[in-house]
Amino acid sequence: xxxxxxxxxxxxxxxxxxxxxxxxxxxxxxxxxxxxxxxxxxxxxxxxxxxxxxxxxxxxxxxxxxxxxxxxxxxxxxxxxxxxxxxxxxxxxxxxxxxxxxxxxxxxxxxxxxxxxxxxxxxxxxxxxxxxxxxxxxxxxxxxxxxxxxxxxxxxxxxxxxxxxxxxxxxxxxxxxxxxxxxxxxxxxxxxxxxxxxxxxxxxxxxxxxxxxxxxxxxxxxxxxxxxxxxxxxxxxxxxxxxxxxxxxxxxxx
Numbered sequence: 533x534x535x536x537x538x539x540x541x542x543x544x545x546x547x548x549x550x551x552x553x554x555x556x557x558x559x560x561x562x563x564x565x566x567x568x569x570x571x572x573x574x575x576x577x578x579x580x581x582x583x584x585x586x587x588x589x590x591x592x593x594x595x596x597x598x599x600x601x602x603x604x605x606x607x608x609x610x611x612x613x614x615x616x617x618x619x620x621x622x623x624x625x626x627x628x629x630x631x632x633x634x635x636x637x638x639x640x641x642x643x644x645x646x647x648x649x650x651x652x653x654x655x656x657x658x659x660x661x662x663x664x665x666x667x668x669x670x671x672x673x674x675x676x677x678x679x680x681x682x683x684x685x686x687x688x689x690x691x692x693x694x695x696x697x698x699x700x701x702x703x704x705x706x707x708x709x710x711x712x713x714x715x716x717x718x719x720x721x722x723x724x725x726x727x728x729x730x731x732x733x734x735x736x737x738x739x740x741x742x743x744x745x746x747x748x749x750x751x752x753x754x755x756x757x758x759x760x761x762x763x764x765x766x767x768x769x770x771x772x773x774x775x776x777x778x779x780x781x782x783x784x785x786x
Contacts, residue, residue, distance in 0.1 A: 550602040551662045552681065557602035564596050564659045564668065566613040569727050598663040608684065609655050615645060616652035620699075620730060630757070636703070638748065638757045646752035650689040653697045653750075654680055657723060657734050660712065667711045671723065676736050690752075696735035697750040700759035718742035731761075 548559050619641075628639040658680040660668045673680070676694060683691045712725045721737040735741055741749055748757040 548599070550605050551600045552605040552608070552684065553602065555602065557604075559599040560601060560603045560606050561597050561599060562601040562606050562659070564598060564656075564663050564665065565727065566609075566617065566656075568613065568617040596665055596667055598665050600659075600663055608687075609652075609659075612648050612652035612655055615648040619644060619649060620701075624701075629760070631760075636760045638759050639701075641756040641758065644756055646750070647687070647689045650695075650697060650750055651684070651687065653732060653734060654689070654695055655684050656725070656732075657695075657736075658684060670711075670713060672714075673736060694736060694738050696741045696745070698733040698735075698745050698748055698759070699750070699756075700731045700733075700761055702729045702731070703760055703762045718744070 546558060547556065549556050550559065624639050628641065629636050630638045630640060657671075657673075658677065661671045661673045661677050661680070679692050679694065683689065712723045714721065714723055716722070717733075720735060720739055720742055723734045723736060725732040725734070733745075748759060750756060
């Protein structure tokens with residue numbers, strides 16, 4: 533399988549066409565999953581496991597990357613990646629938790645950088661869509677890939693309303709990460725990502741987000757609600773298992 537510039541999978545490619553600027557340049561090692569998130573999923577000092585592809589349940593010390601960007605374009609993502617990592621891994625203030633009867637449902641964040649956070653998620657999805665790494669073969673964005681590219685280049689988080697982000701955090705510790713699958717929720721197209729204790733739903737659809745998510749979608753008009761789920765009792769474990777089955781089926785059938 534060729535990487536950007538014509539090399540084979542796993543082979544360093546020194547020059548080629550950058551996927552973002554489309555210029556013929558020296559290409560650099562670009563992580564699809566930001567390296568800080570990869571390192572944060574280490575479990576008791578062990579390397580995180582990769583789940584959901586043909587390397588299922590193997591451990592990786594370096595994460596997943598591709599030679600698909602020039603250094604100038606790769607640097608565009610760094611401020612968004614760094615901000616999202618610091619934001620998502622910050623301790624949850626006890627007074628921010630929303631719940632009742634000793635059950636926590638979500639926590640509220642009043643102050644956050646909406647543009648950096650949204651551009652992180654959108655650039656993450658775009659990177660996963662343009663890489664030729666087989667772990668992400670099931671991401672097929674079609675016309676939305678060009679829209680995302682324009683949003684990244686212009687740094688405009690609100691250029692298009694086709695993309696909505698829902699964030700949830702697992703109360704139980706889960707290490708490693710699982711590759712995304714496309715699924716429909718209330719008939720609307722989403723991609724579901726898992727990284728460590730976080731799950732991200734990204735709507736890729738021109739239709740409105742399902743009403744069930746309206747209060748917790750990422751927006752600059754209100755505080756952000758991050759859903760809290762117990763991995764073993766909330767049904768999230770079942771969802772992850774089904775997601776893993778879909779991912780493996782997609783890889784086998786590709």
